[in-house]
Amino acid sequence: MSASTAGAVQTAETVRVILADGRIAHIRPLGPDDRDAVLRLHHGLPERDRYFRFFTTSPAGFEPVLDRIVQPDDVHRLTLGGFLGEELVGVAHFEVLADPSEAEVALAVDHRHQARGLGTLLLEHLASAARQRGVRQFVAEVLKENASMIQVFRDAGMPLTMRSEGSTYHVRMNLVEGYPPEVGERERQAGVASLRALLRPRSVAVVGASRRADAIGHAVVANLLAEGFTGSCHPVNPRAETIAGLRVVASARDLPPDVDLAVLCVPAAAVPQVAEECGQRGVRALAVITAGLTGDAELAGGLLAAVRRHGMRLVGPNCLGVINTDPDVRLNATFARGPVPAGRIGVVTQSGGVGIALLEQFAAAGLGISNLVSTGDKYDVSGNDMLLWWLRDDSTDLAVIYVESFGNPRKFATLARALSERKPVLAVRTGRTEAAQRAAASHTAAAATPAVTRDALYGQAGILPVESLTDIVGTAAVLSWQPLPAGNRVMVVGNVGGIGVIAADACATNGLALPDLTDQTRRTLTTLLPSTASLLNPVDTTAGVKDEVFHDAVRAILHDSNVDALVVLAAPTAVANPADGLADVVADSPKPVVVVRVGQDTVVEPLRPADPAGRPVPAFGDPVIAIEALARTVRYAEWRARPKGTVPDLPDIDIQAARALVAEYLDANPDGGWLDQPSVSRLLAHFGVPVITGVVARDADSAVAAFRAEGGPVVVKAIAEGVLHKSRAGGVILGVRDEQGVLAAVSQLRQRFGPSLRGVLVQPMVEPGRELLIGVHNDPTFGPLVAFGLGGVDTDLIGDRAYRLVPLTDRDAVEMLGSLRASPALFGPKAHQQLDTQGIIDLLLRVGRLAEMLPEVAELDLNPVVVTDRYYRVVDARIRVAPTQPVDPYLRRLRT
Structure with missing residues (x-):
């Protein structure tokens, strides 16, 4: 274990936890001052439980073990105690073995407090602490008679193998990161x-x-x-x-x-x-x-x-x-x-x-x-x-x-x-409305x-x-009183044309489609409505139609196969009030209906059918508020219906090597900082992300040597203190084709950046393509956030980006591609150039996995990522790492 890793392992704080019966216990590390309490707990165990724990009932057999487990050791062992009030009622302990990725685990719970979930909670907290120390597996020898202990291991919800060895089972548990379903269910019950x-x-x-x-x-x-x-x-x-x-x-x-x-x-x-x-x-x-x-x-x-x-x-x-x-x-x-x-x-x-x-x-x-x-x-x-x-x-x-x-x-x-x-x-x-964005260097x-x-x-x-x-x-009101829509196709019908225009604009603004009616529905409406009516969307019945005619038109539209939801605009006149009785007309509709009553002075109120048990219809005074509410209902229905997505297994990922690289950097730079270009390339390569190779040259002669080694046109980029976007700062010189050009480029960059120039990066030219950005920002509260958007010189000017928190699923990655304002032009069927969308999705998933598995990565920018129809190329990359105290967001505990 590196010095930085060992130093990052801190003694866990006291935490409150909920037992299965709703009572509150607390868990904390044990030390020498707790020896007597630990001894009392074990002396108080029934003889059978002591035998299960130590394979002996003799105090001489287990007191030396107790002396050892209460001795603090931030690297090799940890003992946690579970307390009800001031009374110690459970103990869990692990000790790292010769293989530092494995640790032997044992626990004991006062027999009076068993079957309340304390043993499982102690095991979960012990596993979380062990993961921080680099332990990936717990092992234990359990007597076959010890059914309660075997159940505790099974209840943890982590991958488990049990091998029979005479009178015992050799138990091996993988300490997976995440939130096993079993843990979630126990948390809900407690x-x-x-x-x-x-x-x-x-x-x-x-x-x-x-x-x-x-x-x-x-x-x-x-x-x-x-x-x-x-x-x-x-x-x-x-x-x-x-x-x-x-x-x-x-x-x-x-x-x-x-x-x-x-x-x-x-x-x-x-x-x-x-x-x-x-x-x-x-x-x-x-x-x-x-x-x-x-x-x-x-x-x-x-x-x-x-x-x-x-x-x-x-x-x-x-x-x-x-x-x-x-x-x-x-x-x-x-x-x-x-x-x-x-x-x-x-x-x-x-x-x-x-x-x-x-x-x-x-x-x-x-x-x-x-x-x-x-x-x-x-x-x-x-x-x-x-x-x-x-x-x-x-x-x-x-x-x-x-x-x-x-x-x-x-x-x-x-x-x-x-x-x-x-x-x-x-x-x-x-x-x-944040007054200012975070001070950041990416x-x-x-x-x-x-x-x-x-x-x-x-x-x-x-x-x-x-x-x-x-x-x-x-x-x-809409969600409480109406069914969820099957899609986003909305028909607007009313007896007021002007309000219909406002409603149509609101539908378009909120991403709702305005379909045409089927021919069958149009024929039905033609027989119902006057010749001056409009059968386009919005449908204008004209103001003079009687309530019964208006209601028949609504029924016909609700049965149209092109319609998923209906907005009814009802203005009371001297001869009709279409809202009257409308709730009875749409009472059995499987499609949601919202009403806008012209002149209503309340935001929303129910139109109730004659049957007291019937479903109300929300009536709004403002068409925009009504359609915004309907649009949220549509979005929710779409979210419910979408595939849930999974976090896929990705090939060519070497987590251990990546963690070692970061730990080595933080050993030398305890406050963190920006990785140099070779380290950036190696770290990304550990996650299967290729970066255009380049050579960092500290002077003109080294730059010329790098050009000779490349043997073709190159790009010369400034490595200058405080320069975020090299192109915008004039720090990128393209198409350098000979040694004289390299010398001229270095001279030009030295004049432009002066003493802040630390060197230049010489890279081969890449085929032109669409420039995109993929990045990571590790929020101290929310965790890593992955960004995707337009890249290159104008990335900040345009600001067209999509964001997702990790863990990133395959569905998240697909949705990010479709979430930009520019998405139809980039990835739609009418895009000027078809791009390697599968390559972009794979890159997003790999960056998401990096952000998830390396919490020390505080900022990451891949910009630009040049994408063509055949492949993508990461042209420039920056990564800043910072020391961090690992936090397990899924651990069962109450607020501290």
Whole structure:
């Protein structure tokens, strides 16, 4: 192991984890101070368990092992302990073998706490730490009788082989990177179990309840009663006997045991002590509405310490609270104005104000929520937790998220993708107007703003981004009340021609196709409508037609095979009001219908059919908002229907050699930096990416020698400090055909760049082709982002790029090719020159794999990549590496 690799291995921090029954445990490395606790744990094991662990029941046989495993060693061994409260209840240990890619593993869990998933969690965390040390396989000798240990290995979800050797199995486990499905399922089960006390509590305490009607503590109690909370409610106030007719408890210390949820409305200075008292009384979850803790390290630390010590879940602080409209719960533990509109939309929001606004707007639109969690300053419960909840919540059909920051965006992407495959997820775009881009020394990094990265995450996860709360409500109405469309072909029909033009423009702007009607439908409409009607798209029935005629026309269009969705424009006149009865006309349509009612002063409201159980039709006041909402529904349907894609196995990749190259560079340059050209070429070659060879020449004579070795026309490029784009800076001289030309080129570059010129790169000329860019920017929060777009001199001027986060699937790569504004001209059937699209896709996948497997690559630019109809050539490449602390984004753990 290199010095840089060993130095990067740090002692893991204490992390909180959720057991299968929803209880909170914590895992941390063990050291010499823990020897006695480890000894107590092993002495407390039943004789059979001790025998399984050590193949002996004699203390003399296992005490020397314990002495060794609690000795710290950042390279060769690690021991992790699992704790419930202050009690050590599980130990897992690995020790690296003679082959540094292998380690022997062992674990033991207190028999009183087995079958709750702690052993599997310890193994997952141990495997993650081992991967950071270069270990690729765990090995173990397990007695055949030890069925529980064998099950722990199987439950890990990693590739496993077991070879019978007498009375034992020789177990070998491959420590694959990623997120095995088994891990995801366990996380969902445990996450839901831990959130039940928060979202389905049987009892709620309101600490800081008040008799004053204008106090938040009073509003929470009043809301609980007004919604008819089905559990018991315990107001806490030292100076009252009853509040809202409920008997008051003097302090949290006096609460009945095992209250599920406590809502804290006390002053900030009192929160840590109250949280501690709640924990001591067995409270399982807190919703801290109080603000003012985050700016005070002592108060924030005190709250977190109490939460961790007692294994509680925490919403907030500085939050609106929690709502669940399920008839079996009827929980409104917020200070929002009631009543809460019940429905099937789940909401998680960092902003309490956004939560209040959504409640008001949903109610006005005839929509309702299933549950709402306001995460506030997000110390613990976050959007990721609610994604887990909604995956198993049959009362939620659609999710809405408002997040201003991401704690674990890669975990978020995994969970959101899983949810989007079942239910639509809407998100309000935030942070769209960065005042300045990141200071960066590559084209990719300079363009990769936080908004760009977030949009890439949303796109890959199937999340529908919207610009405003109004868009949320409109889109939620379409998704809640109408079926998903089979395609993007939209027919517009109305009795107002001018609004039809606006609608048609909105369809084109939002990527919706405007098809022609079939001949059969046109003949039907000809018999129904006056001769002055227009049968083009939009269809104009004229304003004078009766409601029944208008409705017959709508029926005929809905049956047209060229139509996937219908936009109906209805203007009331003195002789007709086509919107009346329209919901009954389209009630059984398998195609979505949206209505625009001219003169409607609300954003959206339901047109309800006569049958109370029938499906409403969303009626909008603005055609643009209506069509934007329909377009999002179309995009979601397309995302749901698309192939999911896989991360393919790629030939000619040497991960170990690539990691060794990066480690060697960081050994010599601990702060990181830009690789020299030979190192860039070698690193890319390890991932099967060929770069046009060249020779770095420090002076004119070396440049001439390089020209002679090449034996043909060359390009002479400046290697100058601070020069990003050589062509734009005048640092590229093409078509140099003789030695005199080489000397002249070197002289010209020396005059142009002066002392900053470090040398020149002499490369062979390549066949002209289309110039593209492929790059990587490693975002400290989101991880590596792959960019694809137009390259060459004008790459930044044009700014036509597509982005995806790693891991990059084959489907992602194909979609990147089609996501540029220039894509039809580059890759479409009418392209001027057919390009090697399969070669570009392969190159994107290889760059994506490099970014995924080498987190030390902070920036990478391949620009230009010259592409013809037969091949691609990487003409220029730059790579910057930086030291990084490995992070496992898929490891099961709560926020720290």
